Amino acid sequence: EVQLVESGGGLVQPGGSLRLSCAASGFSFSMYWMTWVRQAPGKGLEWVANIKQDGSTKYYVGSVKGRFTISRDNAKNSLYLQMDSVRAEDTAVYYCAINRGRAWFDPWGQGTLVTVSS
């Protein structure tokens, strides 16, 4: 069974840093693009970033460029999102998902909540 389990969320102060992890199992992790999508409380979905199988290519939404870094460790079947210089507007549930096509995702993890507040 394919499983994606996010962790690392929590309360962080504005300007601080946080590293999210996504543990993958039940599929050949190294064969797929992977993605992060977030959802602010009561709001819609916002794609954050994705990364190619070997980590050589990455794309980001404009609002996080220069602040967030997506990475992966295929040996550990893990996806990461390093969040630096966080802002209040980064408060959201962050989901990882398998990026199966150019822009479709299946399945999604259960999400991890990040709250940016002083």
Place this chain on the structure above:
Amino acid sequence: QSVLTQPPSVSAAPGQKVIISCSGSSSNIGNGDVSWYQQVPGTAPKLLIYENNRRPSGIPDRFSGSKSGTSATLVITGLQTGDEADYYCGTWDSSLIAVVFGGGTKVAVL
């Protein structure tokens, strides 16, 4: 303001049909495939439709998708109370070089 435009809400009685539209432009829907997701409040999104009209295994044929030009449509027939959820369209935008989603549509079963 989302790049893709969806109606905020639609509703119908059990057994009826709802149609959810997703409007974009030549740099996104007009240039690529559309996917649709269902999100029951408090849970993670679930893929309903990919590549405009293809259903993953396990998704009933009551859900169907289509695309024409710069717009896409999700149709739910035989509406059930379990279909009450938020629905999102998504695609790649070649100008933004990013994935974009619609703002979401809440489906209510009357």
